Amino acid sequence: MSGGHTRTRLDLRSFMLFMDTMREDYADALTAVGSQHTGLVHENGHWIRWHGSTIGVLLTLLRRQRDEVAQRFLDGLDGRQRRYAAQSRADGRPLLEQGVPLAPWLDDDVAELALQWLDLLATHRFLFDARGLDGTTLDLPAAVIDCLTELRLSGAIGVEPLRSGEPWFPPVAHRREKVLRVDRSALSTRLLLECASLLDEAGLRPGPFHQILPDGVHGQLDHKLTGGYAEPIRQAAELAGRELSFETIHLLIDLALNPSIPGLDRNARMSQLADLYPPARFRRAATAMRDLPDLRAGRPPDRSSVLRLQQEITAATGLEVGQVSHPLSSAGTVEEAVRRASDDVSAFFDAAVQAANDVQAVRRQAPEWVSHYYCTTLGRPAALHVLTGGTPLPSWPYLRVIRGRFHWSAERLTQDQAERLLVGAVVAGAYDDVLSGTGPLRRRHLPDDQFEDSRTVAAMESFIRAHTGFHLSFGPGR
Numbered sequence: 001m002s003g004g005h006t007r008t009r010l011d012l013r014s015f016m017l018f019m020d021t022m023r024e025d026y027a028d029a030l031t032a033v034g035s036q037h038t039g040l041v042h043e044n045g046h047w048i049r050w051h052g053s054t055i056g057v058l059l060t061l062l063r064r065q066r067d068e069v070a071q072r073f074l075d076g077l078d079g080r081q082r083r084y085a086a087q088s089r090a091d092g093r094p095l096l097e098q099g100v101p102l103a104p105w106l107d108d109d110v111a112e113l114a115l116q117w118l119d120l121l122a123t124h125r126f127l128f129d130a131r132g133l134d135g136t137t138l139d140l141p142a143a144v145i146d147c148l149t150e151l152r153l154s155g156a157i158g159v160e161p162l163r164s165g166e167p168w169f170p171p172v173a174h175r176r177e178k179v180l181r182v183d184r185s186a187l188s189t190r191l192l193l194e195c196a197s198l199l200d201e202a203g204l205r206p207g208p209f210h211q212i213l214p215d216g217v218h219g220q221l222d223h224k225l226t227g228g229y230a231e232p233i234r235q236a237a238e239l240a241g242r243e244l245s246f247e248t249i250h251l252l253i254d255l256a257l258n259p260s261i262p263g264l265d266r267n268a269r270m271s272q273l274a275d276l277y278p279p280a281r282f283r284r285a286a287t288a289m290r291d292l293p294d295l296r297a298g299r300p301p302d303r304s305s306v307l308r309l310q311q312e313i314t315a316a317t318g319l320e321v322g323q324v325s326h327p328l329s330s331a332g333t334v335e336e337a338v339r340r341a342s343d344d345v346s347a348f349f350d351a352a353v354q355a356a357n358d359v360q361a362v363r364r365q366a367p368e369w370v371s372h373y374y375c376t377t378l379g380r381p382a383a384l385h386v387l388t389g390g391t392p393l394p395s396w397p398y399l400r401v402i403r404g405r406f407h408w409s410a411e412r413l414t415q416d417q418a419e420r421l422l423v424g425a426v427v428a429g430a431y432d433d434v435l436s437g438t439g440p441l442r443r444r445h446l447p448d449d450q451f452e453d454s455r456t457v458a459a460m461e462s463f464i465r466a467h468t469g470f471h472l473s474f475g476p477g478r
Contacts, residue, residue, distance in 0.1 A: 001046045008039035010046045013445035014425040015352055017397035038201045045197035045373045047397050051356035052363050052370035053257035054264055054322040064349040066120035070431040073113040074468050089438050096435045119143040129190040152263040158328035159263045187279035195232040196253045199246045203374030240289035245297035254371035256282035260322035281319055288316040300375035306368045328357040334398055338417040348424025404448030430464045440475035
């Protein structure tokens with residue numbers, strides 16, 4: 001996820017906010033400050049919506065589940081299989097690959113884990129950004145259902161267990177066939193998130209801080225509003241038969257990102273895969289706006305107006321707005337979640353789940369703070385963004401990379417805890433490379449300063465080797 005002109009991005013692989021100090025190539029300080037501010041709002045919007053939506057929570061849980069399956073798969077390889085796997089990678093053949101038969105030397109137990117891991121990877125990609133699945137041989141509905149079923153059987157905190165005989169999803173035939181996209185448009189969950197953050201930038205314009213900014217800052221936004229991130233705005237206008245206010249499109253995106261998911265929402269009544277898929281939900285909701293009134297343009301909506309339009313869209317389309325019915329964590333704080341974790345990888349995911357728990361609590365009280373995140377950055381809170389990148393919400397990226405150097409939120413984490421999360425990000429970020437890659441380990445999701453000292457690099461590679469059993473090195477640069 002990227003804030004465009006500001007070189008600011010939230011990396012969802014490591015949950016780190018990458019940011020530069022204010023750029024020096026702008027003509028004046030106000031332009032530099034304004035550009036930095038909008039970039040932080042853009043990326044913090046991603047963080048809040050990821051953790052504050054049911055689809056974001058689901059994707060985090062599926063990622064954790066995928067890494068756990070990867071660890072079990074790797075632990076299940078015997079010495080002979082491990083040598084075959086290393087040779088396969090050296091020959092340029094990924095160990096596991098969508099649409100490619102499994103290696104014959106994998107026995108039944110690890111082969112079953114391999115198929116489960118591939119389904120988890122495909123489901124995550126499909127729900128987030130399905131472009132990489134075009135032409136893949138996969139029974140996608142069955143894969144999604146299998147993944148949700150396994151999640152409910154996993155005993156994860158906050159997920160209702162699957163009861164015997166519970167009829168929660170229509171039966172499907174398990175066939176491996178070409179992927180059928182639920183939504184054939186150019187939309188994806190990733191693009192909806194980018195568009196929502198773009199609209200956050202637009203929502204800043206009426207604020208007193210942005211009214212004094214030079215035309216250059218506003219020109220950057222005008223340019224982005226004609227680009228790819230604005231595709232949902234254009235599609236919504238086409239489907240609704242008229243231009244919709246940005247406040248309305250914010251709400252449509254929020255509704256799309258919050259399907260009612262079995263296991264997370266005790267009231268889930270999902271009847272088809274399209275009920276879960278955010279792009280399909282967005283298009284159905286936008287079509288319903290042909291007969292419904294807009295939210296008022298240029299004014300942050302209040303709770304009652306957000307809930308009222310949500311209810312009207314649900315009545316017109318049958319699309320339910322989901323919720324996370326149960327606490328996702330009992331830790332209370334990110335610091336406590338890290339302290340309780342049994343190992344560094346668990347700490348990495350437990351911290352992310354605690355962050356989601358924090359934002360979900362806000363959502364229950366003030367849904368407009370998540371759906372229309374920019375409204376929390378107007379007026380006095382804007383100074384907090386400009387000076388610290390913070391937010392009045394209780395959760396924002398606790399790990400940051402500023403000009404390539406690793407930082408953390410000192411009010412939320414000790415140095416030891418931050419370093420545990422860094423190690424967890426290193427190991428968790430390596431599983432996909434080990435199982436589906438062939439070359440060196442990727443490093444774009446990690447701070448550059450961790451690669452300045454050969455001893456630090458060797459330590460990171462040893463952590464990965466201890467978990468995966470493979471002797472792999474990081475690639476040169478980004």
